[in-house]
Amino acid sequence: MADEIGVHITEIHIRNMKNKWASCSTTGRLTFDRSLLDQPRETQLEAILHELLHVRYPNHGRMFKRLLRAYLQQEGPDRQGSGSGGKSKPREGVGSGEDRNRKGVAAVAT
């Protein structure tokens, strides 16, 4: 997955974090909260992608969000069959998307 995005990940750590899912550094080191392992695959994927993209884009700019969404659609577990008709994806996350979790990935911002 990291190759697709074009980032080079040097280290991945799993540890207990107090108030966020994950963090990253521009040197390519990613850290994920242990509790993320208990989350649904979709949440894990989003957190991982979020951090991968941060290695390239250290902010939440328009480009960052566009890419995150694009990769999530690509990697996500069958979005087409989820009953939304396939043409439009679920809209819940748009706009305030990063604030929807208590430990929202937005808190990850470096």
Ligand SMILES: [Zn+2]
């Ligand atoms: Zn972030």
